[in-house]
Amino acid sequence: MPVLGYNNIVAMLWLAVLLTIISLGITLFIKINKIEKLQKAVDSLKKSLDEMDEQAKLIVRTDMELNKTQEELDKKITGLYALQRLSRTIATTLQEDLIFKMIEPGHLEDLGFEKACGFLWNDKEKKFLPYLKIGYLENEIKIIKSAVDADMGIYLDIIKNERTFSSISYSQEESYKQRLNNIFGVIYFVIAPLLPKEGNKGFLFVGTENTDKSLTEGDEELITILANQIGQALENARLFEKTWRAQQDLEKKIEERTRALTQALEDVKIISKRKTDFISAVSHELRTPLTSIKGYAAILLEERLGALPPAVRERLEKINTHSDELVHMVNDLLDIARIEAGKTIMKKEEQNLKNIIANVADLIMIQCKNKNINLIIDLPDSIPPVFADRSQIERVFINLLGNAVKFTPQNGEIAIRVKANDTELEIGISDTGIGIPQEALHNLFQEFYRVDNPINQQVKGTGLGLSLVKHIVEAHQGKIWVESVMNKGSTFKFTLPLK
């Protein structure tokens, strides 16, 4: 029993062990299975993470590209804004030396550069002179200037070829680019020609020491536009300067001429006054002895001092006649002088021209009848009154009608015509006389001027009548002129302002 029991126990134990092993095995199997599953999940997660990381890489790269593009765009917009601001200021600057001063470090910064210099070729001195410096010290510019002078051929070529070049477009060997970099102390640069059509040309240099800067063709374009703007502004300034100078010269000349003319006018006035004074003085001086001569001649002619032999009487009568003429002439001269000197006061009153004309016509009628001249008086129905000195106006009529009678041949015709408008009366006295030569018309109203014609050679005259007439008309603010056709007749016209 115990043996059986022992065996049984052992068997049972074995069974238990077996069962345990089996269950452990199953558990292990399940665990391993689970681990495998978890591992798979982890692997899958890891894979997803790696995939996501790869996606992240793609995102970063795309983002980087986008940022670069955006940056480039931003840079361009900023540059364009700066260029626009700059252009506006430069374009309105008309002083050459101020144009370069308008370019400020801020503008340049916005264009992506911090150094700039501008040189203009001086044709007289045969070298480049600096006009702009930004980001350079005075002594640095001096060094650059001597380097530019040493290599002036290159810079003159820029002007000649009218082409911009830069660190990226420069086709020469690398060592030369390096040399330019050293001269101007930059890493990237753009050089553009300044090409005003007027005057000296030059070039604009901009550069940067910033290694982060990526120079593009866009930069080249922007700087070319800036250089063109400067060139245009220089041209405008120079043209303006030229025009301004020309205008100044013209103004100066006009001023000089005006001054000379004013002086001449003053001189003429002085001479004229002297002449008037002289005539006035001489006439007065002449009148006294003339009066005596005339007086004595009259006494003699009246034979108060004894009878006169006919030959003496004849001579004395001539003395008397000539004295009368002389008195008449002196009186005319004195009148002219007085009017010129403003000493004659016109006693202007309201006048009816019809009355005046009727009066004068009566006076002249006898002379007309003697020569069988037909006197026509052609007046409108009503003539507005004029404001004039009656006796002076009568003198005008008498003088003009007297001349007309004198120069009109037998059976001729003389006409007095009056036209009225809103402001003045125009009076015309025409004859069918011999006429006045064209060249004489100009001098007709001058004192002592007498037209050279057969009648004047026969008939005496002083040459003062028309001058006096002109003075009187002008003293009434009127005008006088003459129209004439040779051998057909002349018309003297004068105006009198209405009241």
Place this chain on the structure above:
Amino acid sequence: MNIGIGISTEKDTLQAAKEAVLQAKKNIKTAKISLAVVFTSIEFAHINTIKIINSLLHPVALIGCTSAAIISNKGIFKHGIVIMLIGLSEGEGVYFNAASVKNIDSSNALVSGQKLGEKLLFGFRDIRRDLGIILSDGLLEDGTGLISGLQERLGRSFPLVGASASDNLKFHKTFLYINEEVVSNAICGMLWGGKLNFGLGIKHGWKPLGKPRRVTKASGNTVYEIDGAPAAKLYEEYLASGLDKLKKELKRVSIFYPIGIYIPGEEEFLLRNIRLIKDDGSIVCQGNIPEDAQIRLMIGTKESCLLAVKEAVDEAKKGLFGRKGDFVFVFDSISRYILLGRQAHQELEIIKKEFGADTPIIGFYTYGEQAPLRAISYQGKAYSHNQTITILAIGG
């Protein structure tokens, strides 16, 4: 707190300084000027600028720095001077202390940070300390050391906001203005306390992309290996470009795709720009990356950048608990300026819109920022940042 801001874009130093000062003086409603903050473009980094400003103002203290562009309510200007005058009246209970440390190099960064901390604390024994604002030379090698030193003295979780000076993107030399001096290799700061209210928001807007990676070998700013391979391999893979091309396009790559460090417990990744790629494939970052850090490649767009500004402003406003700020400091990463390009002004537009057109704004573009990551809690430790916009709204 009385504030007056003046700005000038005149080219001549005398004219620019004079115009900015006179404007600021006109805008501030007090004769007592406690502090002048000055930011200028690099061409004004001259002793004369500071002399003119001091002679016209006689402020208690003056701090400031150079930058690639200056920021004010009136806009963003590449060239110019912006001045903010602060006048504190005794009754309002707000206090500040300004201090500086010069002659900093990579060997003494930690000590210099400690020194500045000690100087700033001077006089603040019985006053509650609220906020530290730090300006530093933008080309200092060990910015992390400086911050660590400062934190050792001011406290690990003390709110510290910093910005480093920049130049005209040439990375030649940056300058700080400290009272009557113009110096490089220096750090200066203001410690504010008393009844000061402020709100801080700092955001960048970049998002992680691709697989998480691990820094397997690094020291300070240099990352030697990522996932056992040379660090630069990461960029070579993603951009499908060789080392040479990568080096050439480094600035763009660094701005668009910085490295993001995952910080446990923080929402935002901490960004690191790449300053240099070495021939052995190691990369030198702007700020340190610890060994074993989990990192990601980051990607940002203009839209996400501008969205981050709004988020930063919202956080800053939350910190003010509904009060209106007396003025706003904006420390904006130069990378954002480059990335946004012509749209850079949109950031300012968002800030102006959110704070109101009449709130004075002053700021500049930095070569690096320092601030706590989880800004809202103010318990967070200050980190060195890249590519962020820091909005610091301050109210008395």
